[in-house]
Amino acid sequence: MTEHSRSSSSRASSLRRQPKQQRGKARVEKILDAAAAVFDEVGYEAATTHLIAAKAGTAIGSLYQFFPDKAAIFKAMELRHTERVKAMWAQVDIPTIAQLPLRQMIHVLVMAVAALFEQPVSRVMFVQFYLARELFQAIDESMTQEAIDFLASILQQRQPALTEEQYSLLAEVCVHSSNAVMLAALRSPDPAHHEQLTQQIEDLLVSYLEPHLGDHPSHDVMKVMMCPHCRSQQLSKNGYRRDKQCYRCKDCGKQFVGGGRSLRQ
Structure with a gap:
């Protein structure tokens, strides 16, 4: 079974009835977005299907046509987030992005992740994974490892001279540190502070990776010559x-x- 078919069958198992028409699909999306808002506002334990239906502006009977309970809604949100993450990775042209100047490369990656978390379902799934991991059925630590492997493949393309251990370690530090700052950004009620923290992720990763990767000579960046003994530039x-x-x-x-x-x- 392919990964796509496994994802599709898992998504179907979380739904009581698979929508076939566009109107039904749109209603499911509306319910999932509403559930994200409710879980964000009151938490999973206090959330009810009635609250979710009210937030979605739909009758409780319509919700039950697709989902038997809030656990099924939560699982569908997990699967929807997983699909979006994999789609985001698939859109990255690794050989091309690896050749960009370091800051531009990091900027493209950070903005792709920030755009992902503008979607309510993905934002809530990311935050809840760190706050209430016991709720999750479809997402586990393997997803973080996939992110590490994905970044490692970019770093390997960019600097083939690094050993596998080196680029894997660099990728692991980048993913864990950026996830920690992104979590703080997503939990911040102040949009300006959220923006500042997101920008700091970019600065953090550039500063960390620059000594190991830097920019390619073709980027016309002036190299500063220093004495290897005393670090003087004189x-x-x-x-x-x-x-x-x-x-x-x-x-x-x-x-x-x-x-x-x-x-x-």
Whole structure:
């Protein structure tokens, strides 16, 4: 069975009746969005199918046509969020995005995630996973690992010189740290603060990854030469060795080849 067919069959099992017409599908989406709002406002335990139906502006009988109880609604929300996450990943052209300047690459990824969480169901699923994990049936830690593997594949494309252990560790730190800040952003009642925190995710990841990845030489970024001994930038050119430019540090007096290899003390 393919992943798509497994997802479709799981989604069908959470529904009492699978909608066939567009009107029925739209009603299910409206119920799921309403459930997200209710769970967000009063929590899962206090939520009822009557509250959800009222928020959706539909009769309770219409809700029961599709969902037997709120647990089935919650499971359908899980599956809908999973579908959207996988669709987001599928839209990323890994070879292309890996060649972007580092900040632009991170910006594209962060904005894709931020757009995902503008949808009520996905936003509530993400927050509830960290607050009430026991409610979940379809989503577990494997989804976080999939996100780590996805980012690792981008980092590997960008910097093939890294070992598998290195790019996997970098990806793991990026995903866990960005998830923590994103959780704070999504829980913030202040839209301006939410925006600030989202921007900080971008700055955080760029600062963390830059020493390991940086930008490709073709991006015309000036490389700052520093003495490998004292980190001073006060250098003077000092001839060539094996066709490589040599430098002398004006502060410590030591010499080195352009790539940072020491010649002598």
